[in-house]
Structure formats: C-alpha cells, structure tokens
Amino acid sequence: MDTLLLLTILVVICALAFDFINGFHDTANAIATSVSTRALSPRKAIILAAVMNFVGALTFTGVAKTITKDIVDPFALDNGSVVILAALIAAIAWNLITWYYGIPSSSSHALIGSIAGAAISAAGFGILNWNGFIKILQALLISPFLALAFGFVMMSLFAVLFRRTNLYKSNKGFRLFQIGTAALQSFTHGTNDAQKAMGIITMALIAANYQTSSDIPMWVRLSAATAMGIGTSIGGWKIIKTVGGKIMKIRPVNGAAADLASALIIFGATTIHLPVSTTHVISSAIMGVGSAQRVKGVKWGVARKIVITWVITLPISAILAGITYQILNLFF
Template identity: 50%
Template sequence: MEPAFIGLVAIVVLALAFDFINGFHDTANAIATSVATKVLTPAQAIAMSAVLNVVGALMGTAVAKTISKDIIPQEYATLELVGAALVSAIVWNLYTWWKGLPSSSSHALIFSLVGAGVAAGGWGIIIPKGVKKTLTGLVTSPALGFVVPIVLMGLLSWLALRWMRPRTVTRTFRWAQILSAAFMAFSHGGNDAQKTMGIVTFALSAYYNQKYDLVPLWVVLSAAGAMGLGTAVGGWRIIKTMGFKVVDLKPVDGFVAETSAALIIHTASTLGVPVSTTHTISTAIMGVGTTKGFKKVKWQVAGRIVTAWITTIPICIALGWLVYKVIQLVGA
C-alpha cells in the first residue's frame, strides 16, 4: 500500500474524529435549553439531536464547498496541510471542551486551515474572499443571535403572552420548545457537518491532484454519521454552561432562543456561509436573558464565553502553523 494512500486514509480518519468531537462538543447548542427547562430529559434531547443532526447534514453542501475551495485554492492542497489543520482544530476543541467553554468548532477548523496554509505557502495563498465570508459570519451571526430573540420575544409578548395566564404560557411553550430544539439540531447538522465534508474533499483534491466541484456522496454520508454518533455521546460540561449558568430559562425563553438561532444558522447554510452554532445560540440565550432584565444574565460566565470566541482565531492560526512545521520536521 503506497504511503500517500495511507496518508489519505489517516486524514479521513482524523476528519471524522474531528466531526465526532464536534458532535459531542456542540451537542449543547441544540439541547441545553430544552434540558434546562425540563421540556426534555437529557436522554430524549440527545437522541433527538443525534438523529436530526444527521438529517440536517444530508440537506446540502454549500458550506462544504466554501471550505474546500474558498479558503485555500485546491491546487495548493497537500495531505500535510490538511492533517495539520485537523490536528490543530481537534486539540483546541478538546481543550475548550475540558474547560467547559462553548467555543466554535467551525472557526477552530477554518483558522487552523489558514494557519497551516500560511506555514505551507505564505499569506499569498489564502483567498481573502473566503476568509472575509467566514469573518462576516463570525461577526453577524452572534450579533443577530443577540438581537433577533429580543425582537421575537417583544412580538410574542405584544401578540399573545400578555393575554395568557402563566400556566398556559408554560404548557404551550413546552410543546413548542420541542419543535424549536428539533429545528436547532437540524440546523446545526446542516452547517457544522459540512465543514468536515469540505476538509475531506480538500484532502481528496490533494491526493488525486484534481479539483472537486461536488462533494462525493460517501463523504457526505460518513460526515453525517460521525456527527450523529458524536452528538449521541453528549457534551455535559458545555451543556451545564449553556443551559444553567448563563441565565435562568423558562420554556418560552428556550423556544425563542432556539428558533432565532436556528433561523440564522439555516439561512447561513443556504448561503454557504460557515457560521458558529455555538456563537449564535450563546448570544440568543443572552438576548433572551436581557428581556428579563439586564441583571438576569450572568455576565461573568458570558464574558468567559466571549473570551473563548475571541482567542479561537489567533490561537488556531498559530496552532495550525506550528503543527504544519512539526509535520515538516518529522517528515524531513
């Protein structure tokens, strides 16, 4: 068996490992609010999230194409570059999971790819348009995640909540939140699993020395399956942070946060913009919290989350660069 093929197999395994870790790292995105409000038991929430992550992952490849073609040109793809990006992203994901910080798996992968690309060929091989698209999603998705729930909660209050008894509100939105959690899980799979599809396609272009305009079906199916399995494992450290430590949530709050975040993520996936489900649902929870009063949000915990967002970019660029250089030294 030729060394290059062994390298490709190793890359695919690494990519699916990243996808699996992404699944349990980001499980909290879809289920934390429904668990916190006791609308679903943890087992029910994880099972539903795992299934709908897979379904969402099968619904398109626009984001995968952005990863495989718009960050670094496919003609510059090498297995060493892809491997360095994956190792870097996995290291950062595991560290933030261990610390219970809901950081962005998506941006860990993309900026690890940027760092490895810079190490391989300098800043000149990085495609500014693709990085700009990613940064636009990085900024706008959490901003919208904060604002949209405030607007939606205001509309709900004006149209219905002020006329309903508290018990009726709770009973109604317990059912509604199951649907919003399902939508959130579907949207998460539709955006996040595609990053792995894109990175595997990028590796295939390196091995076969050809450009790929379409993501192979086996890549789509394997990435969807890996994310579903990872989601089934669950990420309890981050679930506790997201669901219980930022703001005290009621079913109507969970419904508003999940619906808002899912709409933003689904729209981004349709446009091929890789966004962070973590960023979006985190700020949606904060936005809902502010409708109860500014002091209801535990801003110290929110500050830790924001710090993780900000540090992900420079750390993953540096990690990607460093891992690539180490691979070069080992292979020399």
C-alpha cells in the same frame, strides 16, 4: 503503502474524528435550553438531536464547498495533505481543551483558524484566498450580533403575544413547543456544522489528486453525517450546564425564543453557503432573549468569558496548526 494515500487516509480519519467531537461538543448548544427547562429529558433530547443532525447533514452541501475552496485553493497547495492533517489535529486539540473545561467554544473558528494557520505556515500569507476568507470571517463575526438581535425581538414578540396568558399554561405549552424548536435547532446544526468535515475531506482528496472538482462525494456525506450523529449521541453535559443555565435562568418561553431565533440565523447562513458558529449563535440568542426580559438577569460575567474564548480561538488554533504543520513536515 504510498505516503500520499496514507496521509489521505489519516486526513479522512481525523476529519471524521473532528465531526464526532463536534457532535458532542456542539450538540450541547442545540439541546441545552430544552434540557434545562425540562421540556425534554437528557436522553430523549440527545436521541432527537442525533437523528436531526444526521438528517440535516445529508440535506445540504453548499457550506462544504465553501470550506473546500474559499479559505485556501486546494489546487494550489503543495504538500496539501500535510497542511490539512495539521489543521485537523490543531482543531481537534482545541475542541477537546475547551470541552474539558466546559467552555462553549466555536468548532468553526477552530477549524477555519487551523486551516489558515497551517496553510500560512506552509506557503506564507499569499496562499490564502483572501476574498473567500474575509467573507467567511464576516459571517462568523456578524452572525452572533444578528442572533442577539433576533433573540431580543423574538422574546419581545412572545411577551406581547402571550402577555395575558396564564404563566403555568404558557410554560406547559412552550415546553411542548420546545420539542419542535429543539428538533429544528439540531437539524440546522447538521446543515451547517457537519458540512465542515465534508469540505475538508474533499479538500484533501483534491490536494492528493484523487478528485478534480469541489463536488462532495456521497460516501463523504454519509460518513460525515454518521460521525456527527454518533458524536451527538454522546452528549456534552459540561457545556449543557454552561449554555443552559449559567448565562441566564431559562424558562420554557425563553428557551423556545432562543431556539427559534438561532435556528433562523443558522439556516439562513446555510442557504447562502456560509459557515457560522452554532456556539456563537445559540449563546448570543440566549443573551438577546435575556436582555429583552431583564438586562440584569443575564450573567454578563459568564457571557464575557465565553466571548473572550470566541476571540482567542481563531488565532490560537492558527498558531497550533502552524506549529503542528512544521512538526509533521519533518516526517512527511
């Protein structure tokens, strides 16, 4: 088999594996609040999330195009298939490490850091598309703060609107409402996160001269959406425990406010074609909701560990990808 074709096939397999892992790694974030408040049973929550992730993944392609061309120009990459394969291996490795320890790390940071690290290892810092790369980093940096603010405002609004409502009745009503917010949360997750694998597969097709435009082929959209949906159906119980209970004690009204706030941020990013970390956004929205209710009610020690993981993910994944590229380059 031709080496370039073999590399492209390996990239496609690894990209779909990344999407699959992303499904069970990040699905936990989308359904953690609804499971922890018992609005949905774990089984029903996962089925709902799998279906809505699949639908969301097929609906948009803007984020995929951003991943394809805004970090590194795929037309300018020499040995591009090896660069992309190294990036995927590093991102998958970091995702599995953080999943094993139950840390809600960012798949987006891992992938973007890995692409940049492998490309720099191959061709130096000049290979990066700095305007696009900085724009993506800004979206990743700003979105958690927006989610924190949105969560705070949403919870404050709910507190005013339902201040005279019987607690039992409001909890029951919000549990029903959470079914809708969990579906919305999973849909927005699919519109943003599944796009990343689509973008990297398209990037590999361009680098291997199998495609000449950044348009996302339908088979890529379908395969990435399917991988995300199947991964979602597996679930991520360790991360559900962290996001759904260790940041703060979540009641139905808190879960609904956090879901709605984070879904708005993620979908807003999707509409302007920017990748964001669903992990960052959802965790930050929960912190904002907790702060609106009672600042001391947020377990800031757990939150600090999550933030530290966010900060180190991009450089560590970049270094891993750079080393992986040098090893793969010996063979290809």
